[in-house]
Amino acid sequence: MVQQQPATQPEDSTRNENAPVILSIENMSVEYKTPSGWMQAVRNVTMDIRAGDAVALIGESGSGKSTLGFALLRMLPRTARISSGTAIYRDRNGKTYDLTEIDDKTFRRMRWREFSMVFQAAQNSLNPVLKVSDTFLETGRAHGMRSRHEIRQKALKLLQMVQLDPDRVYNSFPHELSGGMRQRVSIALALLLDPQLIILDEPTTALDIITQRAIIDVVKNLRDEFDFTMIFISHDLSLAAELADRVATMYAGEVVEYCNVRETFYNPHHPYTVGLLNAVPPIAGTDFTPLTAIPGATPNLLHIPSGCAFHPRCPYATDICVQEDPPLVLLEGTRNHLVACHHHDEVTKDPEVWEKMEVTAEAQTQAIG
Amino acid sequence: MAVAASTDKVVIHHPERPAIWKSLAGFSQNFLVRRLFRAFLTIFFVTTLIFFLVRLLPGSPIEVYINQQMTQYGYSYDQASNQARALFAIDTNQPLVIQYFNYLGHLAQGDMGMSIQSPGTSVGSIIASRLPWTLFSVGLGLLIGFAVGVGLGMVMAYKRGTWIDSALTSIASLTHSIPNYILALLVIVIFGVRLGWIPFTDMRGSLSSGVHPGWTFRFFADALYHASLPIAVYVLTQVGGWMLLMKSSTISALEEDYVTAARARGISEFRVAVLYVGRNAILPLFTQLTIAIGFVVGGSLLIEPIFVYEGIGAELFKAIQGRDYTLLQGIFLMITTCVVLANLAADLLYSRLDPRIRTGGS
Numbered sequence: 001m002v003q004q005q006p007a008t009q010p011e012d013s014t015r016n017e018n019a020p021v022i023l024s025i026e027n028m029s030v031e032y033k034t035p036s037g038w039m040q041a042v043r044n045v046t047m048d049i050r051a052g053d054a055v056a057l058i059g060e061s062g063s064g065k066s067t068l069g070f071a072l073l074r075m076l077p078r079t080a081r082i083s084s085g086t087a088i089y090r091d092r093n094g095k096t097y098d099l100t101e102i103d104d105k106t107f108r109r110m111r112w113r114e115f116s117m118v119f120q121a122a123q124n125s126l127n128p129v130l131k132v133s134d135t136f137l138e139t140g141r142a143h144g145m146r147s148r149h150e151i152r153q154k155a156l157k158l159l160q161m162v163q164l165d166p167d168r169v170y171n172s173f174p175h176e177l178s179g180g181m182r183q184r185v186s187i188a189l190a191l192l193l194d195p196q197l198i199i200l201d202e203p204t205t206a207l208d209i210i211t212q213r214a215i216i217d218v219v220k221n222l223r224d225e226f227d228f229t230m231i232f233i234s235h236d237l238s239l240a241a242e243l244a245d246r247v248a249t250m251y252a253g254e255v256v257e258y259c260n261v262r263e264t265f266y267n268p269h270h271p272y273t274v275g276l277l278n279a280v281p282p283i284a285g286t287d288f289t290p291l292t293a294i295p296g297a298t299p300n301l302l303h304i305p306s307g308c309a310f311h312p313r314c315p316y317a318t319d320i321c322v323q324e325d326p327p328l329v330l331l332e333g334t335r336n337h338l339v340a341c342h343h344h345d346e347v348t349k350d351p352e353v354w355e356k357m358e359v360t361a362e363a364q365t366q367a368i369g
Numbered sequence: 370m371a372v373a374a375s376t377d378k379v380v381i382h383h384p385e386r387p388a389i390w391k392s393l394a395g396f397s398q399n400f401l402v403r404r405l406f407r408a409f410l411t412i413f414f415v416t417t418l419i420f421f422l423v424r425l426l427p428g429s430p431i432e433v434y435i436n437q438q439m440t441q442y443g444y445s446y447d448q449a450s451n452q453a454r455a456l457f458a459i460d461t462n463q464p465l466v467i468q469y470f471n472y473l474g475h476l477a478q479g480d481m482g483m484s485i486q487s488p489g490t491s492v493g494s495i496i497a498s499r500l501p502w503t504l505f506s507v508g509l510g511l512l513i514g515f516a517v518g519v520g521l522g523m524v525m526a527y528k529r530g531t532w533i534d535s536a537l538t539s540i541a542s543l544t545h546s547i548p549n550y551i552l553a554l555l556v557i558v559i560f561g562v563r564l565g566w567i568p569f570t571d572m573r574g575s576l577s578s579g580v581h582p583g584w585t586f587r588f589f590a591d592a593l594y595h596a597s598l599p600i601a602v603y604v605l606t607q608v609g610g611w612m613l614l615m616k617s618s619t620i621s622a623l624e625e626d627y628v629t630a631a632r633a634r635g636i637s638e639f640r641v642a643v644l645y646v647g648r649n650a651i652l653p654l655f656t657q658l659t660i661a662i663g664f665v666v667g668g669s670l671l672i673e674p675i676f677v678y679e680g681i682g683a684e685l686f687k688a689i690q691g692r693d694y695t696l697l698q699g700i701f702l703m704i705t706t707c708v709v710l711a712n713l714a715a716d717l718l719y720s721r722l723d724p725r726i727r728t729g730g731s
Contacts (some may be wrong), residue, residue, distance in 0.1 A: 075633055111635030125630035127645050128725060129652075138644070139634045173724040189634075 020090065022196060022229055023049040023072070028085030028100075029253075030064070030071045039301045041067040041080070043253035046328065051196070054223065054230040056244035056261070058237060058276070062298050064253035065233045066120070069199045072099060072231075073117055074107060089114070092196055113143055116190040118183075120202040120233075125186055126174040132185055133170050136192060143193055151192075158188035161225065162218045180211035184218060191226060200232035204239060216242050237280050241265060246336075249273045252299050252309035255328060259337035269331055269344040271314045278351050292351040308342065315353045316343040404716060408709045412702070416476070419701040420469055423694050430485040430692040472698070481699040486691040492699035495684060500703055502575040503669050503680035506596040510603025515658060517604065518611020523647060525612060526619030537612065545609030550671040553602045557675065572598055573677035598676045603668070607661065614654055622650040648722075655719045662711040666704050 030042035042064040049055055057065040070076050072087055087099040091114055099107070119125040126135060133152070140151035152170070159166035162184035174182055183203065190198050203219070204212040216239065223230065234240060240247050240261065247264040249257040249272060257270040268274050275294035282289075296313040299305055305312050311321040320342050331337040331344065341347065431453045438449035463471075475482060481492040521541075525534045547555075561569035572595055576582075580591045622628065623646055631645045632638075669682030677683070681700055688696040720726050 073633060075629060108635045108637070111633060113635075117630075117633045119626055119630055119633075124626040127627045127631065127649070129648050129723060130644070131724075138631075138636055138640070142634065142636045142640070175725045186630075 019051040019053070021048045022051045022090045024086075024088040024090075025049075025068075025072070026086050026088075028068070028071065028087060029083045030067050030076065030080055031083045032067075032077075033079045033081075034302065036302055038083075040304060041253055041301060042071065043304075045085070045250075045253075045255050047248060047255055047258055049197075049229060049231065051229055052227060054232070054243055054245045056240035056247045057231065057233045057250055058235060058240050058247060059250035060235060060298050062301065063250040065235075065250050066201055067253075068250070069117075069201055069231060069233050073111070073115060073199060074099070075117070089197075109143070112139060112190075112195060113193045114195055115197040115199065116193070116195040118186050118190050118198065118200040118203050120205055126182055128174055130173075131170075132172055132174070132177075135189065136170070139189065139192055145193075154192060155188070158191050159185070161222060162188045163214070164188070180207055180214065183207060183211070183215055187215070187218060187222070191222065191228075194226065195228060197229045197231070200230065202234055202236075203232060204234075204236065212239075219243060237276060249276070252304055253301065254309065254340065255338075256310065256341070257337075257339045258328070259331075259334070259339075263334070263337050267337075268349065269337070269339045269347050270341045271316050271343075271347050272310050274347055274349055275313075275354065277349065278354065289351060292354045295354070308340075316341075316346055318343070400720065401717070404713055408713050411709050412705055415705040416473075416698070416702055417469075419698055419705075420472060421465070423692075423697045423701075424465065426689075426692055428692055430694060433690075433692050434486075476702075481702070482695040484693055484696045486688070486693040486696065492696050495696060496681065496699055496703050499679060499681045499684045500707075502592075502596070502678065503666070503673070503682055504707065505592065506599045506678065506680060507603060507666055507669055509596070510600040511607065511658075511661065513600070514604040514607035515611055515654075518608045519615045519647075519651060519654065521608070522612045522615020523619050523642065523650070525616040526623060526650075527642070529616075529620060534616075538616070541609035541612040543609070544605050545613065547606060549602055549606040549668050550675060552606055553598075553672050553675040556598065556602065567598070569598065569676070575679040596678065599669070599672050599678050599680075602672055602676075606668075610657075610661075611654065614657060615650060618650040618653055619646060622646045625649070652719070652723050655715055655722065659712045659715040662715070663708040666708055 025045055025047050028042060028045045029040065031038040031040050033039075045064075045068060047055075057068065059065050067076070067080070071080075071082055076082070082100055085100065088096050089099050090096045091110075097106075097110070102110075126132070130138070133155070136155040137148065137151055140154075145151050155170060156166040159169050164181060164184050169177065169181065169185060174185075177185065187203070200219070204215050207215065219230075220243065222228075230243075232239075232243060244261045246259065247257075247261050248255050249264070249270060251272045257264070257268065257273045264273060265277065268277060272294070275292075278289075278292040279294060281291065294313055299309055299312070305322075307323050308314070308317070308321045308326055311317040314321065324342070326340045326342045328338045328340040331339050431450075434453045435446065435449040438444045438452060439446065444452070472482070479493075481496070484490045484492055484495060487495070521537055525537045525541075528534045544552075556567070557569050560567045575592065575595050576588075577591050577595070580588055582588055625645075628641060628645050631641045636645070666682075669680055670685050671682070672678070673680045673682035674686045681704070685697070685700045685704075687693075688700060
């Protein structure tokens with residue numbers, strides 16, 4: 001049975017400030033080939049991830065968050081390519097690799113030992129003709145675990161930790177398990193080789209609300225036990241609030257704000273982050289202000305607006321926003337709150353700002369689309 | 370919580386029922402037993418259908434014989450019909466229903482009767498001497514065609530969009546669309562007669578004279594030599610279909626999340642191709658395979674006479690021309706049985722391959 005943990009705000013959300021950087025992404029851009037040209041899905045993303053961090057990549061559909069995750073693990077479809085940038089990865093021995101450069105063979109050996117992944121719709125990420133045990137054995141053997149017994153022991157322990165009945169699940173076929181159970185199996189599988197970094201791509205998306213809760217608890221407990229670094233990709237702000245130490249907000253392929261989770265929710269400085277927060281019920285407190293949607297729609301990535309990509313939907317937009325793309329800079333007076341906005345010091349959480357600009361924004365978006 | 374949702378079977382006890390009842394009920398629910406029963410029913414219905422259908426063919430064996438005697442030897446109708454009556458031990462004037470039950474009664478004892486055209490020869494012995502050759506050639510053709518098609522189909526899927534894919538797709542579509550009897554004729558006319566590359570007259574029959582069945586290399590080599598042309602035709606006309614099916618099936622398997630996930634886990638590309646892509650892509654082809662088995666055995670009817678291969682197809686061809694009712698019944702019964710058993714085997718294999726249907730089945 002799942003043990004219910006009280007949902008607390010992580011008190012130590014800045015605990016990793018001095019930990020070594022294990023993944024340093026610089027200027028990474030990813031494009032997809034489409035019939036009408038290369039589509040920029042990820043644009044000049046620069047971010048550091050420290051050992052032990054839980055980083056949430058949040059944003060609307062099409063903001064490039066999953067593409068970034070897939071690019072890091074070289075899981076991009078054949079129509080996509082990394083057009084620029086580096087991703088320097090540091091393993092536990094301090095050896096560094098550029099994930100965009102190293103050869104496939106080395107990369108294959110690093111997979112799952114160094115970094116693993118839990119997939120979106122993990123219900124389908126298990127081969128239907130293989131038993132759970134075969135999947136564990138295959139994975140272990142692909143990375144030099146020779147002993148069947150050793151793999152089994154490790155797998156049973158992990159299945160136990162994700163709150164499953166280990167013996168029964170280990171000998172089951174995927175179709176004999178429920179969606180939530182399969183998701184737990186995927187999480188257990190991700191930990192088989194003690195990776196340093198785990199990427200979770202929308203880990204709770206296809207699950208009902210109760211199961212989501214259980215999965216969140218499982219991930220929390222596992223982090224306490226194994227101390228892995230985690231990047232999780234989600235559009236669900238409450239999930240970010242539950243699990244993340246740091247939150248990177250993405251818009252139109254760019255990171256527009258990257259800061260500690262408390263800052264994201266209590267002191268956001270990018271209009272888009274504010275817009276996202278205003279669009280969902282408040283996570284804490286009893287202040288139920290009416291929800292406000294961000295006017296307009298996400299831009300067509302084939303025709304990204306000039307300057308700041310968010311300017312057609314932004315109530316603070318001025319001429320400079322149309323002309324210049326604001327760089328991601330450190331917010332004055334903070335240690336690690338990065339924001340990319342020309343008007344970041346004017347941004348407030350007041351929803352009235354948005355209500356006033358709705359009409360013009362829609363007109364602008366349509367003009368672009 | 371989700372953990373509590375057990376998928377274990379719910380066992381319902383009926384304490385008042387006697388033990389024999391329970392074991393019988395369990396027996397009838399057994400996958401294999403149900404399938405065997407269904408197979409038996411199919412064979413029975415086809416047998417019945419064939420019995421009446423062959424008698425609906427225009428003309429009767431006696432008329433065919435009489436016509437033959439009249440045209441070949443210049444006998445009068447009366448002479449020929451007297452001869453026919455003396456020769457044929459069947460009475461076609463008996464009511465059909467009586468004939469049918471007689472036939473069933475004999476059949477139940479394993480007796481398929483005597484051939485009408487070749488008096489004194491039992492249908493069983495004709496089939497026993499001919500059927501193995503057809504099963505050998507057709508089975509091997511099907512197997513090679515399937516294996517090659519599946520392999521090339523995967524290559525096409527992996528190389529999709531390249532010239533290899535386009536070339537193979539064109540070849541597959543072309544060979545797939547040629548009927549097998551046309552291809553058989555083309556092989557003889559072009560490679561046998563025009564170019565003279567294939568000694569097709571020498572390859573007639575199912576064995577060279579002087580070679581006898583046995584566990585010798587000479588026998589197997591010779592059998593293969595004589596069967597090679599029919600097998601080649603079976604392979605060529607089928608391989609295209611398998612290639613195209615496997616290609617589309619593989620492409621959709623490649624898109625599956627579990628394939629991406631396996632790659633992310635660092636499983637070698639070869640193992641991903643075999644165990645994740647191939648293993649799943651081949652599943653829908655098995656249903657097609659069961660259908661193909663029937664078509665190919667039927668196809669031997671046209672191919673074997675063309676190559677003068679002495680299998681059941683050639684025999685069937687003769688039996689139809691001579692309206693040899695008993696032989697026709699026997700051959701159709703055997704073909705039906707083979708096809709039904711092959712289907713059964715494919716079904717059982719499928720349920721081994723796909724764990725999801727192992728316990729279902731209805």
